[in-house]
Amino acid sequence: xxxxxxxTLARARAGDVGAFExxxxxxQGDLYRFAYSYTRDRALAEDATQEAFLxxxxxxxxxxGESRFGSWLFRIARNCALDAIRARKxxxxxxxxxxAPPGPSDPFARVELHxxxxxxxxxxxxxxxxxxxxxxxxxxxxxxxxxxVGTVKSRMHRARVAMMAALATEExxxxxxxxxx
Amino acid sequence: MNCDRARRALxxxxxxxxxxxxxxxxxxxxxxxxxxxxxxESQAWALRERVRLGLAPAVPDLxxxxxxxxxxEARRRPIALRPVEPLEVxxxxxxxxxxxxxxxxxxxAAALIGILVGSLAVGGPWSPERPATAEDVTTGVLRAxxxxxxxxxxxxxxxxxxxxxxxxxxxSMELWFRAPERFRLDVTDHTVPASDDSAPTDLRLVTDxxxxxxxxxxxCPTCPPRESLVTNRTPFSSETPVPADLVVPVAxxxxxxxxxxxxxxxIGGRWEVTLAMPFERAAPLFPFLELGGTWRPFYPHDRVExxxxxxxxxxxxxxxxxxxxxxxxxxxxxxxxxxxPPDLPIMEVRxxxxxxRPPAETDFAIPAHVPASDAGAIPVGLADLPRExxxxxxxxxxxxxxxxxxxxxxxxxxxxxxxxILAYAEGLRWLKLAETRSPTSTAPLVDPHAEELxxxxxxAYYEPATADHGRRLVIHTAEGDLYLETNLPxxxxxxxxxxLxxxxxxxxxxxxxxxxxxxxxxxxxxxxAEAAAPFPLLLPxxxxxxxxxxxxxxxRTDGRIGVTLYFQGREVALGGTLRxxxxxxxxxxTTSEPGVLTVELRDGPARYSPRSGRLEWISEGRYVSLxxxxxxxxxxxxxxxxLAPAVPxxxxxxxxxxxP
Numbered sequence: 001x002x003x004x005x006x007x008t009l010a011r012a013r014a015g016d017v018g019a020f021e022x023x024x025x026x027x028q029g030d031l032y033r034f035a036y037s038y039t040r041d042r043a044l045a046e047d048a049t050q051e052a053f054l055x056x057x058x059x060x061x062x063x064x065g066e067s068r069f070g071s072w073l074f075r076i077a078r079n080c081a082l083d084a085i086r087a088r089k090x091x092x093x094x095x096x097x098x099x100a101p102p103g104p105s106d107p108f109a110r111v112e113l114h115x116x117x118x119x120x121x122x123x124x125x126x127x128x129x130x131x132x133x134x135x136x137x138x139x140x141x142x143x144x145x146x147x148x149v150g151t152v153k154s155r156m157h158r159a160r161v162a163m164m165a166a167l168a169t170e171e172x173x174x175x176x177x178x179x180x181x
Numbered sequence: 182m183n184c185d186r187a188r189r190a191l192x193x194x195x196x197x198x199x200x201x202x203x204x205x206x207x208x209x210x211x212x213x214x215x216x217x218x219x220x221x222e223s224q225a226w227a228l229r230e231r232v233r234l235g236l237a238p239a240v241p242d243l244x245x246x247x248x249x250x251x252x253x254e255a256r257r258r259p260i261a262l263r264p265v266e267p268l269e270v271x272x273x274x275x276x277x278x279x280x281x282x283x284x285x286x287x288x289x290a291a292a293l294i295g296i297l298v299g300s301l302a303v304g305g306p307w308s309p310e311r312p313a314t315a316e317d318v319t320t321g322v323l324r325a326x327x328x329x330x331x332x333x334x335x336x337x338x339x340x341x342x343x344x345x346x347x348x349x350x351x352x353s354m355e356l357w358f359r360a361p362e363r364f365r366l367d368v369t370d371h372t373v374p375a376s377d378d379s380a381p382t383d384l385r386l387v388t389d390x391x392x393x394x395x396x397x398x399x400x401c402p403t404c405p406p407r408e409s410l411v412t413n414r415t416p417f418s419s420e421t422p423v424p425a426d427l428v429v430p431v432a433x434x435x436x437x438x439x440x441x442x443x444x445x446x447x448i449g450g451r452w453e454v455t456l457a458m459p460f461e462r463a464a465p466l467f468p469f470l471e472l473g474g475t476w477r478p479f480y481p482h483d484r485v486e487x488x489x490x491x492x493x494x495x496x497x498x499x500x501x502x503x504x505x506x507x508x509x510x511x512x513x514x515x516x517x518x519x520x521x522p523p524d525l526p527i528m529e530v531r532x533x534x535x536x537x538r539p540p541a542e543t544d545f546a547i548p549a550h551v552p553a554s555d556a557g558a559i560p561v562g563l564a565d566l567p568r569e570x571x572x573x574x575x576x577x578x579x580x581x582x583x584x585x586x587x588x589x590x591x592x593x594x595x596x597x598x599x600x601x602i603l604a605y606a607e608g609l610r611w612l613k614l615a616e617t618r619s620p621t622s623t624a625p626l627v628d629p630h631a632e633e634l635x636x637x638x639x640x641a642y643y644e645p646a647t648a649d650h651g652r653r654l655v656i657h658t659a660e661g662d663l664y665l666e667t668n669l670p671x672x673x674x675x676x677x678x679x680x681l682x683x684x685x686x687x688x689x690x691x692x693x694x695x696x697x698x699x700x701x702x703x704x705x706x707x708x709x710a711e712a713a714a715p716f717p718l719l720l721p722x723x724x725x726x727x728x729x730x731x732x733x734x735x736x737r738t739d740g741r742i743g744v745t746l747y748f749q750g751r752e753v754a755l756g757g758t759l760r761x762x763x764x765x766x767x768x769x770x771t772t773s774e775p776g777v778l779t780v781e782l783r784d785g786p787a788r789y790s791p792r793s794g795r796l797e798w799i800s801e802g803r804y805v806s807l808x809x810x811x812x813x814x815x816x817x818x819x820x821x822x823x824l825a826p827a828v829p830x831x832x833x834x835x836x837x838x839x840x841p
Contacts, residue, residue, distance in 0.1 A: 015255070017252060020251060024243075024244050024251075028242075032241065032243060033240060054247075057251050057255075138196060157188070157189050157192040160228065163232075164221075164228055167228065
């Protein structure tokens with residue numbers, strides 16, 4: 001995860017909206033994708049991202065640099081995403097959800113990945129996504145999740161092993177299916 | 182170390198954690214003996230690639246709605262522009278490997294997860310069938326090279342045994358490309374330096390074709406990095422090279438010679454082909470080795486396995502495995518390399534991400550602060566070309582899809598005539614034509630062993646591709662000389678060249694005749710040599726794959742006549758030139774070279790000098806010497822054993838068979 005230019009960060013902390021916009025440009029893609037990994041819903045992920053930046057703008061003067069800026073932002077985004085999911089549960093009827101985003105080259109591969117991910121418990125899935133997909137270090141993931149580094153390390157490894165096993169099983173099943181045809 | 186511990190350590194290493202030297206050594210030792218854990222590592226990397234490419238939703242542009250909300254917030258609750266406390270920046274914990282998203286360049290970090298389609302920006306689709314032979318691969322690569330317009334990808338490089346202190350090194354490599362000659366290559370070394378006196382191998386190459394910039398590591402860690410900037414570069418100049426084969430390996434695979442198809446796999450609905458070839462053949466896939474920094478050495482016969490996507494023909498993964506044999510062992514000893522097991526790659530390059538978006542112009546920004554050296558190839562408009570060059574340059578009628586990309590008039594060298602260069606390109610395919618008008622009729626710059634061949638009613642001189650050059654053809658005319666260079670196959674080069682409105686003349690006798698320390702050397706035809714030699718000539722029936730007779734020389738020393746035959750690859754100068762020399766003789770000359778061996782041939786004992794790669798023996802009153810610095814002893818013996826009296830006839834050696 002990249003660090004912002006310290007001068008930009010300092011200006012944003014002092015309330016400079018233009019400087020804050022630079023931070024938004026830099027991080028909005030990552031934050032949206034991160035939020036989406038929780039909500040699995042585009043509209044909710046957009047709301048959570050917007051809310052996360054709004055909170056970041058409010059709390060920025062209190063950001064003291066104990067963790068890296070990206071970790072701090074991801075932590076806020078995670079809270080917003082979890083809030084969004086909770087809110088949706090109360091108003092399911094409103095959730096006229098947007099269709100799923102267009103898939104990658106091989107939609108079946110994506111379905112497999114999601115099935116495999118669903119087989120991993122949330123507490124293992126979170127460090128897995130942060131590290132494997134967003135490239136955070138163990139320390140940064142620990143800062144986002146507010147757990148110890150050792151915990152992140154062992155959960156990450158277990159998640160990786162579980163994902164590899166789940167995908168291997170699916171592939172084996174597919175081959176069996178293909179064999180029956 | 183047991184498997185569980187090893188896999189945890191592998192997990193940590195690939196997640197960017199630094200292992201202690203002891204743990205790293207224990208892990209390496211375990212991996213050497215445990216195939217299951219090696220498989221675990223490659224599966225874990227495959228999972229990473231799959232997850233990064235597969236879990237990505239399209240990203241909407243949220244900047245405007247977010248900023249509207251932020252501005253509303255700022256208006257509602259204006260934050261006083263009060264001084265804020267200074268940031269506590271966490272101390273940098275030494276040089277540790279940065280986390281992945283930072284390792285992958287920021288531009289990529291933004292694009293990485295948004296990637297939906299991993300593909301080159303090409304005009305496909307083609308070759309959906311299962312590629313079966315090296316020829317199929319060559320066809321596919323050449324077609325893809327013509328169509329590729331842009332590419333953006335990230336790679337990971339693992340290197341083993343740089344030094345005893347650095348048994349494993351990890352680097353990342355970022356590539357940006359827009360046809361025909363916009364390239365950027367960033368290499369970042371994530372290794373903890375072994376000592377304070379070595380700078381990490383961080384490299385950056387940027388070029389827009391005309392200007393070329395390279396930043397490479399300094400000679401000492403406290404010195405500034407080396408930077409060089411070349412302006413008015415000659416198009417497709419080998420002195421300021423570009424890493425084109427990382428996009429589509431057109432230089433490596435424009436010919437199937439020396440390439441073997443190892444396996445074909447269908448992965449996610451696409452075919453992948455794995456090829457094997459010697460390192461020297463695959464050198465264009467390792468352009469970073471030539472750009473600076475510190476790298477381990479590679480033996481020319483080390484085996485390279487390259488996996489290509491059979492749809493885009495982009496290289497996905499390539500690894501170098503150590504060759505076996507005595508010569509390799511001795512070579513390794515010279516470099517102080519440890520024993521290297523043949524099934525553990527000594528270098529691995531793997532594509533880890535690819536962006537569907539073409540790079541932006543700004544990705545190719547070239548620093549302006551560096552003092553430039555002017556290469557003098559000044560671009561001119563086509564209409565101004567005759568005036569600038571001082572003559573009307575010729576152009577080929579047949580271009581096979583190539584389009585004029587740049588016309589250049591080089592600043593004339595002192596004493597040289599006027600010249601002009603026309604560069605043509607289509608995707609990654611290129612051909613350039615330099616025409617020189619010489620005031621005096623001097624012989625052109627042609628390699629003395631270039632193959633003389635008939636072309637459009639005249640003659641031309643051909644040289645195969647080398648590590649630094651494309652295939653070249655020289656046409657000598659009454660007005661001046663034409664030099665063609667290309668990454669197209671020989672046949673295509675000859676087709677374009679034969680559509681030029683010129684007729685090549687044979688080179689003057691002064692060029693064919695030279696004095697050397699061994700006597701007078703004259704370039705002749707095979708028939709002339711047969712007629713002049715006082716003994717029957719011998720020709721090989723077995724030659725390295727793709728090689729053929731390129732030139733013949735008569736050597737006159739103190740009244741004795743010898744004949745030297747030169748063989749080289751028709752497409753690629755693989756293993757350099759093979760030289761066969763015959764002269765009357767009854768005993769071997771003395772040698773001072775150390776480490777000579779005696780080898781049994783059909784005709785009797787032969788002497789092998791490993792340093793010069795020379796095999797010498799006496800055969801029926803002839804002294805025979807066979808020299809191939811790029812060949813192994815086994816290959817030399819195979820050629821030597823196939824020597825047979827030349828069959829009289831105009832065709833020379835009758836289609837030699839390939840060598841294993």
